[in-house]
Amino acid sequence: MSEKVLMKGNEAIAEAAISCGCRHYFGYPITPQTEIAAYMAKRMPKIGGTFLQAESEIAAINMVIGAASAGVRVMTSSSSPGVSLKSEGISYMAGCDLPALIVNVQRGGPGLGGIQPSQSDYFQATRGGGHGDYHLLVLAPASVQEMAAMTVRAFDLADKYRMPCMLLADGTMGQMMEPVELGESTGGTVDKPWALTGTGMSRKHNIINSLSLTPDELERWNVDRYARYAKVERDEVLYEEYLCDDAEIVVVGFGIAARVAKNAVNAARAEGIKAGMFRPITLWPFPKKAMFERAKTARAFISVELSMGQMIEDIELAVRCTRPVTLCSRVGGMIPSPAEVKKSIEDAHAKLDGRN
Numbered sequence: 572m573s574e575k576v577l578m579k580g581n582e583a584i585a586e587a588a589i590s591c592g593c594r595h596y597f598g599y600p601i602t603p604q605t606e607i608a609a610y611m612a613k614r615m616p617k618i619g620g621t622f623l624q625a626e627s628e629i630a631a632i633n634m635v636i637g638a639a640s641a642g643v644r645v646m647t648s649s650s651s652p653g654v655s656l657k658s659e660g661i662s663y664m665a666g667c668d669l670p671a672l673i674v675n676v677q678r679g680g681p682g683l684g685g686i687q688p689s690q691s692d693y694f695q696a697t698r699g700g701g702h703g704d705y706h707l708l709v710l711a712p713a714s715v716q717e718m719a720a721m722t723v724r725a726f727d728l729a730d731k732y733r734m735p736c737m738l739l740a741d742g743t744m745g746q747m748m749e750p751v752e753l754g755e756s757t758g759g760t761v762d763k764p765w766a767l768t769g770t771g772m773s774r775k776h777n778i779i780n781s782l783s784l785t786p787d788e789l790e791r792w793n794v795d796r797y798a799r800y801a802k803v804e805r806d807e808v809l810y811e812e813y814l815c816d817d818a819e820i821v822v823v824g825f826g827i828a829a830r831v832a833k834n835a836v837n838a839a840r841a842e843g844i845k846a847g848m849f850r851p852i853t854l855w856p857f858p859k860k861a862m863f864e865r866a867k868t869a870r871a872f873i874s875v876e877l878s879m880g881q882m883i884e885d886i887e888l889a890v891r892c893t894r895p896v897t898l899c900s901r902v903g904g905m906i907p908s909p910a911e912v913k914k915s916i917e918d919a920h921a922k923l924d925g926r927n
Contacts, residue, residue, distance in 0.1 A: 575750040580718040580740065581606035583751050584674055585614065587719035588646055590753060591726050592760065593672070594620035595645040597634035599627060599653060602686040603742035604676035607648040628653040632660030632673075639669040640779045642766025644726055648674035650742075651692050652683055654700070661735055662701030666781025668765075668796070670729035672722065673707070674738045676745035677877075679904045687904020688742030690826060690877035696739045697855045697885070704793050706800050708736040708807070709854040711825040715749035721852075723754065730761045732803055739854060741877060743827040743906065800856075809852035810861055814840065818847030820919050821865055822899075823886055824875035825851050827906060832875045835912035844920050851882075859889035866890040871919045875912055876900045895922075 578586070585607050588596075596611040608624065615622035621638075625631035631647050638645035649657060654675045664671060677692045679685040696709045708728050710721045721738055729736040767777055783789040813833055815821060820839075824832040829850040839846040849865060849872075851858050866872070872894055874883035880898045887896050899915040901907045 575752045577748055578715060578751050579606055579746060579748050580712075580715045581676065581745045582610050583715050583719040583753070584648070584722050584738065585610035586753055587722035588672065588726070589614060589618065589620070590755070591644070591723045593644040593646050593726065594618065595638045595643055596621070596647070597623050597625055597631040597638070597645070598647045598649065599625055599631050601650045601653045603678055603688070603745050604648050604650045604674065606745070607674060607676075628656035629660065632657040635671050636660060636664055636667070636669060639664065639671045640667070640767045642763035642768055644730075646672035646674065648676070650676050650678045651680050651689070654692065654695065658695075658701040661707070662699070662703050662705065663781050664735045665699070665701075665705035665707070666703065667779050668733040669735065669779070670726075670733050671735050672725050672729060672738065673735055675740070677739070677741045679902065685904050686742070688744075688827065688877060688906065689902070689904065690741055690828065691879070691881065691902065692739065693854065693876075693878060693881040696737050697857070705796065706734070706855055708732070708734060708803065709739050710736065710809075711739050711852060711854050712744060713826055713829045713850065715744070715747065715751045718744060719751050719753055728807060730763070732799055733765075734799070739826075741826050742904075804856040807853060808856050808858045808861070810858040811850040811852060812865070813848040813850070815847035815849060815865060815869070817845055818868070819845045819870045819923065820873065820916055821847050821849050821869045821871070822873045822875055822912065822916065823849045823851070823862075823882070825854065825882070828875040828877060831907055831909055832912055834909040835916060838909060838913045839916045844916060846916050854882075857885045857889065859885070862886065862889035863891065866894050870894060870923050872896040873912070873915050873919060874898050874900075875907055875915075877906060878902060895919075
């Protein structure tokens with residue numbers, strides 16, 4: 572077992588990517604994820620890898636397309652407005668069925684916003700973000716250890732399903748330091764017979780393309796891709812439940828919001844309120860079946876977010892409007908405090924008791 576080391580979340584992502592065979596990084600600096608690029612700039616040349624600071628985010632994602640087409644493990648990272656610039660390239664990757672890792676360490680928006688943490692890119696990540704019918708696998712870590720572990724999982728899932736995977740963190744997760752245990756190098760060797768590796772005249776040429784001018788062919792591509800997405804929704808959903816078995820009020824949060832929510836749940840329990848926490852780990856696919864089952868016993872839900880209310884829509888859809896869902900949020904770089912979340916729990920409890 573390897574020893575734990577103290578690392579920033581951004582650094583843990585970079586080292587974990589290297590450990591699972593990523594040798595190609597293309598990106599552009601933007602706060603609060605710049606440490607990923609800085610770490611890769613130091614490490615990649617020492618291990619025979621490629622680090623390239625592109626002239627723009629648009630150029631970076633197009634370089635990722637090229638490397639992914641060759642079958643290698645490749646990643647890029649950015650923060651909110653930078654990911655917006657990458658969205659056309661991400662759509663092309665989805666249309667070409669190319670696996671790669673895209674890291675978004677979110678900052679406030681819209682526009683340039685600010686450099687403080689946010690979760691307001693939830694819609695962008697879970698609804699595709701670019702044009703066309705497609706999904707990204709979206710993983711949301713809640714600790715530096717998960718930043719590392721989910722980086723490895725993201726590469727594995729991207730290769731397994733031939734689709735881009737996004738690690739959706741927030742500025743707090745990227746900048747905070749915690750002890751982390753990094754796994755042994757796995758190499759990331761995956762057979763990719765579809766890749767553009769050259770034929771040596773030994774096989775039929777591969778073609779990677781997202782353009783089809785024949786309507787029935789393009790329809791077939793989309794239908795086949797969504798059949799693969801259905802397998803992802805069936806087999807790859809991840810979530811955590813905390814004190815939910817007898818909970819009347821379930822607080823839902825991901826990333827840093829989940830950590831705050833857990834403290835608030837403990838405080839509410841100390842006062843006799845039956846509260847629990849549900850943490851989606853895969854934001855797409857969203858754990859809607861598990862949440863619907865939880866709605867059979869819980870009486871109310873609270874969505875804790877660093878946004879004006881985006882994940883709350885998925886909660887409402889998951890519980891099929893059978894239970895009230897309220898929002899507890901801060902934006903602009905602010906994070907809800909445990910006291911604020913606890914107040915939301917108390918308000919929900921009072922409504923259930925008919926006191927409001």
